[in-house]
Amino acid sequence: MNSAVMPSGRSPLVAGLALLLAVLTSGCRADDVSINVEGTRTSSPGAEGTLKAASLAEAIEYVRKDGKERTTPVTYRINLPAEAQILGQPLAISGPEPPAGSRIIIRGAPGGTRISGATFVQNHLKLSRSRDGRYEYALPFSELPGETAQKLLRKLSTISPRQLMVRVNGKTRLQSTRWPNSGFLPVVEIAGDPRSSTATMAFADLPDGVRRSPDLWIGGYLTDSYLFVNARALAVDSKGVLTDRNRLRADGKPPERVYFYNLATFAQCNSFFYDASARTLNFCSEEPIETLEVPVLDTLLAVSGFHNLTVRDVVFELAIETAVTVRDSVAINFSDVIVQLAGADGIAYTNSSDSRIDHASIRAVGRRGAWLSGGDRASLTPGRISIEDSSIQDFSLIYRTFAPAVQMDGVGMSVRRSVIFNGPQFGILYSGNDHVIEDNLLAQLLTEAGDSGFIYSARDFTSQGTVIRRNVLLGTGGRYFNDARGIYLDEFSSGNLVTDNVIVGIPYGILMNGGKDNKLLSNLFILSSPSIWGAALGYASWWQVWRNDHIQVPGGLSVRNLYSLPVDKEPWTSRYPEIAGYKHSDLLRPERNLIEGNRFMGAGSITAFDGDIPTAEVRNNSAVVYRGSLQLLERMRNWIAPSQLDETLALVSSELDRHGLTEHIPLRAPDRAGAQLPGDRFATLSEFK
Known part of the structure; x- marks a missing residue:
């Protein structure tokens, strides 16, 4: 019998008959099937009826075949062992599906089961030098198994070597060699x-x-x-x-x-480079290499055209491209998962709906932490994909820009109660309609890029209905921060509600570059100046070179959706009453923007005119002079560690109390944001700053 999927503890024939008899005698109701992947402890009640599989891929294949034969809903529970699952190829879950109402639950061991796309190559290393706490090695591809060598050669011919998330001794991520060791240099x-x-x-x-x-x-x-x-x-x-x-x-x-x-020399250790002519990877480690993991798979899990899958207590790690992809699917959920060391995105949903990521830790990824895309803009049908109670840190390690912690497209996405920390540019980038961004903490962003925002949207008059509320934005660690914005409604972003946010130490707290029907209400700005800036971008003389690119009908970047979506029909006219008149208005002129009830502590200001052009109506805003200590100012100038977030928030809160500004959202990190896996051990990043 080729398949290793069988009831535990019995021969295949006897076990199969016993399981069939159990089904028949229970009224033909086999609605819960458990499959233990090899290595799983089977101490739970009812283990006699549990199936066994040699691998996760085999368990998924069993579900696919078994589901085709069933006519009533069934729940498949795939239980993983504590041992890491080293994949030979990406896991694929796609149709045909089990009967409607069925679901699959993949659950890791209590401490979290690792699903890895890497191969261990330490046995093929050649030690080339060892001195002064530096150990240098070469990995000749000729020493690797043929298939592994070919995979790496193909990938390295098309990608940056930086996309290889190489891990040493289970804890240290090696960086690509670079010069200078930190920062940048100018071109003469x-x-x-x-x-x-x-x-x-x-x-x-x-x-x-x-x-x-x-x-x-x-x-x-x-x-x-x-x-x-x-x-x-x-x-x-x-x-x-x-x-x-x-x-x-x-x-x-x-x-x-x-x-x-990718310099062919080690200016700093804990690094590597690729030599294409010699076909070698070369490594420098500060300690002898006992284990060396090099990713060989692009993706770890690919879900396509599927319904009702939940993955829990799993660590996805070491992929060359995006770790987890979900396409054309419904109700694909991830709970208490870690996604780390992926060369591109952590988790990416496209054209999907009714799905959730909760209590996830996404970190050390090359591009976006999560991409949420679903729903239908023409009908304003929501996709209802959310990321909640999660943490995303050290993202955009490779792509650096336009690679946010979370990107949202389509209709009805949400980011709630999450911590977004330490990235070179955007925390959240969105387009589309009716998204919700609430109760999040965003800190130490825009550490490198300019003309960008912690939260950013642009170039679409029709991207309306998004609510940004009760978020805390902390502007620590901004070396290139003079050009930073907190909430950036750029290039005619319209129809946003921005309310009850706390923005600390960010030069432009909220910036509107044109746009209509934005409401900025009851936000609190601390040491952020200018606090609110409304510009008539379309009238700026320096911007006219781009005017046709943006405004030319019907294909300009900022108007193409206005002329392609049914904005003058239901449900658009009910949802956004003003938008039907946009085509007949001066699109370059800001209209019906409202700045009301905002408060400022320390150097607050509002700019609501651009020359003679009003950009917003201003009502009932107030300010107090900052009379606090220099401690908060110093803290905002410097980099902080994740462990210092609570202390920094407490420092901000104490200054607000001192100034009598006691009515504001609680200044604390979201409770239990991120995965709660006791076996979690994070790879050291060894960043060169």
Whole structure:
């Protein structure tokens, strides 16, 4: 018998007959099927009727086949062992489905079961140097199993080496080698024939380690402060670094913030580089390598066209691309899960609905923590996908920009009672309708990118109905913070309700760049100046070069949905009464924006005119002079650790009490945000700052 799925403790034939007899004698009601993946303890009552599977993939395949034969709803419970599940290929769950009303529950061991897309390669390492607490190794692909070597070669021919989340000794994530070790360096000039497709970036000085690296990559803000680029260096010589000219500014202005990575030298340890010509990965560790995990799978779990799946007590880790993908599915839920060490997104939903992520810890991912996309904008049918009571930290490690902790598209997504911490740009990026962002703590964001917001939306007059309320935004650690915004309603974002938020230490607390029908009500600003800025972006002289790109009918970036969605029909006209008149109005002029009941402590201000153009109506706002200590000011200037969040919030709260501002939302981190797995151990990030 090829399949290892069988009732535990019996021969296949006897066990099968016994299970069938049990079903028949119980009134043909087999509505709960338990499957223990090999290694699972079977001490629970009723274990005699429990099936066994050699692997999680085999258990899923059993469910697929068994579900096709059933005519009544069934619950499949797949129980995982404590031992890590090392995947040979991504887990795929798709149709055909069991009968309507059925569900699958995949549950890890009490301490959490790890599902990994990596392979252990320490037995193939060659120690090349060992001295002064540094251990350098080479991993020749010729020493690896053929299939593993081919997977890595194929991926490394198309992706940045940084997407390999390499882990040493089960705890330390190795970074791609880089120079400088932290921060950026400016380009002195752009050299070369302007008519050429390539250009040379010249620098004041390049060390030999850069010049002698044949597989060098460039990372940096090559055109704008809000857009990070990863690009291969085409060549390196005494003049500088050659790159594609189309990656640089058309006006020839040299980039101010650039660094190099995948250097063929170890300027710092706990790092690695890829040598394409030698076909080796090379590592430096501060301790001898006993285990070395290198991801070989793009994805760990792919759900497509499915209903009713719940995953609990699981750690998804070590994927080259997105760890978990959900497409065209309904009621796909993740509870008490950890997602970490993924080269792209943590969890991504597309064209799905009625799903939830709760008590999740998503961390150390290359792009977005979670992408929530579902519902239908034409009919305003909500998708109802949420992330709740979760924590997302150290995200956007590779892509750096337009890779938020949470991205929401479509209709009816929500982020509630979650902590978003330590990212280079946005915390939440949204488009679409009727989203809810409430009771969250967002801290230490925009640590690198400019012209960006903790919460950001732009370029769509029809993205209306979103509510942003009772969130706390903490502006710690902002080295490049002069260009930061708290809640950024950019480029004609309209129809938002922003209420009862607390914004601390962010230069532009709320910024509206044009737009209509926004309401900014009862927010509290602390040491955030200017606090509220309303601009008539469309009338700015410097912006006119982009006017046609945005406003030209019918395909301009900011108006294409206005002219393609049925905004003059139900349910749009009832939901957003003003929007039907937008086409007949001056779209560039801000209208019906309201700033009311906001309070300011320390250097608060409201800008509600842009020249002679009113941008908002202002009512009943008030301010108090800051008379507190310098302790809060110093805290906001510096980086903090996650363990310092409660202390920082208490410091803010004490200053508010001192100034008589006692009516505000509780200043504390959401209770039990993140996974509650006692076996959790987080990989050290070893960030080079």
